[in-house]
Amino acid sequence: MMKTAEVFVIIEKPQVNMEENIMNIKEVAAKMKLESSSMASTPIDLRNTALLKVKESLLAKKESIFTANNTDLEVAKENNISQAVFKRLKFDEHKLNDVAAGIDELIKLEDPVGKTLLARQLDEDLTLYRQSCPIGVIGVIFEARPDALIQISSLCIKSGNCAILKGGSETLHTNKAIFDIIYEAITSVGLPEGALFQVEAREDINTLLECDKYVDLLIPRGSNEFVQYIMNNTKIPVMGHADGICHIYVDKECDIEKIVPVVVDAKIQYPAACNAIETLLVHREVAAAFLPKLKAAFDEKNVNIRGTKDVMEIIDCEEACEEDFATEYLNLMISIKLVDSIDEAITHINKYGSHHTDGIMTENSDTAAKFLNLVDSAGVYQNCSTRFADGFRYGFGAEVGISTSKLHARGPVGLEGLVTYKYKLFGNGHIVDDYSTGKKNFHFKDLA
């Protein structure tokens, strides 16, 4: 999940009748909830047909999308939007082809719905199955990236969920054009009318947060502050991430030549991403040999260093204070601390980290195993960049986000995070009283 603190700035405030709109969102959500069972039981062939139709329609009607996107880009220019945000807003032939290829990949993936996760005979003629099924109604609030709208709706369609979608306001026109094409495509092949709904006004987010009777899960993407705001203002379960304070620990038994490029990649390959590192922990024994080499590499990339006093004795840098270790810089700043042992490194990470992704650089596999077991994070890496924490790089196809929660889904979340399960029990007049009184006994036999 990209860090895009600037994304939720309102560029254009749509005119809406608040009162009327509040009724609308709640009504839509209530209707969707009732229709979610139909959506959940659509056969995989229909869901894949819908995805194919979405892809074909997007390609066939691309000019209308590009025209709408130009309108958004004009507004963005007038508002002097930053180059980085502008790049995300722009939706061109290249990005269209990428999402089209993504849909093809998604179609090929196995159906996440209806998998038998457990089959157990409890007694003669009394058989229990645990089967995967869609979560139901999912609300996704995401950053101003037109490709995100396509990826997220595709994931929801594939997993049999109904979805209420709210994209960043900067892509209002593009999103409307894209959503209309997607909606027409999926309903034309027979998916329920309540399968997807797009919310356009920012004000509607607060109404959506009140729909805890109808919405089963909220997935907010965007800045920390935004995700925290959502978590603090709704009774709906939220899957999101808080901070992304990631670490690399350089062990004493390391290969210094191997480390420098990894640390540089983890810091600068995309500093605004949540899986970029903020703090480097270095074993005291290798500090003198390693830090000057790192400093030279960082200087070349304009990375600023804040180090503890003992770091300052080895390389030229600013002084780091306690607060630095709890800060997600999201820019070309890094804090460096020396430690006396792997245990000190692990304790530091578990205390200051955000349980996102943390790595160790070591050639000793026992040391690595200890680090990977004891560091309490969604991703724990040996000898590679933390930037690999991403659904695509894990081979999940697209991702709906990265979860730093420990419940339900952890780390990059693809289709599996969008399903739950239900227990189906088949009997023949079986009653519990027979088992309570000892007339019958369970025999629990797992079926192949």
Next chain:
Amino acid sequence: MMKTAEVFVIIEKPQVNMEENIMNIKEVAAKMKLESSSMASTPIDLRNTALLKVKESLLAKKESIFTANNTDLEVAKENNISQAVFKRLKFDEHKLNDVAAGIDELIKLEDPVGKTLLARQLDEDLTLYRQSCPIGVIGVIFEARPDALIQISSLCIKSGNCAILKGGSETLHTNKAIFDIIYEAITSVGLPEGALFQVEAREDINTLLECDKYVDLLIPRGSNEFVQYIMNNTKIPVMGHADGICHIYVDKECDIEKIVPVVVDAKIQYPAACNAIETLLVHREVAAAFLPKLKAAFDEKNVNIRGTKDVMEIIDCEEACEEDFATEYLNLMISIKLVDSIDEAITHINKYGSHHTDGIMTENSDTAAKFLNLVDSAGVYQNCSTRFADGFRYGFGAEVGISTSKLHARGPVGLEGLVTYKYKLFGNGHIVDDYSTGKKNFHFKDLA
């Protein structure tokens, strides 16, 4: 999870220094959080040894438990506690043997920790594993049942979690005696000191709710109101259930002789349980033949019926109003409604039900399949009593509770609900920049 609305009444208010105690709970939780990684990485042999030692110690020191239990029972008598609660408070030889047998079963269960859930080569020398691991620190607030304390701590030990436990105040003395034995047993074999902590004062619950930095999951058991209170007053993820409004739908293609005992069992075998039914939906075509037989059986068991007008035309009963269908009676009352089709039944259940457990009585397997797919509940049953919704009856050993949430764990929750997973990635100096620039490509190969 049993419905025990009366359980959280305070009988005896322990005298505590509030200020000092608030510090204590938070300090304990913070310390536990730091130690949770050590607990998580204990080998299964040690966790099983600890469980065996717990069992042996409880059996060896049973007299001290019974003495403490007598004190609680005396207090309960003075407070004119109801017979049902008194029965739950009492901890005797029989219950001790039951929990001892339960611990033996738990020891035999496979280790839920360290299972490889995914193994995938992303590229040459870059390999990803998804491995199950404990959640970390779990807070469990449970009803006044001494056996619950033993079951819950055993489940937490087996799953490698640290736990903060708070039992009903009516079992204060018994819980103290039991907890001291358990704690001495597990630390004597080498589990971390921070593995378990018992909270004794009811006031401490609110302090526990503030420990969102240290506690990963809360499991409240007790009345609806209590669970809702917890959910509304903490930022910690909560696994619990809201209402238990369960249904049975009697289809037109049913075997009437088979239905009556199932419906009676589902209603009266334990009316105060969340998996007892509150509403019966009957297809209009079989109502005249079925209802009089049911009425006769219910009369024998003193079950009171509230029916819609068309039900009242067939059998003698009170009139049901809209509100009845949204009510969890938890007693010998049942509401009955006639429906024209299975679709009407499904819509009713998805609208008024609590997504806990709902059954259909039909001899037509296509009809059953439709019901089981479209009803959006944790348990969906054909031709058996809803009372089977229980961890023991599903063969999970003990359960920590029943979840009506759709996320993380659904239905009866055993060991599997107490673990999460982490991603371990092993590389050899791999950086993301090589894949962004196209210098390298992922090849995603799942390993056997």
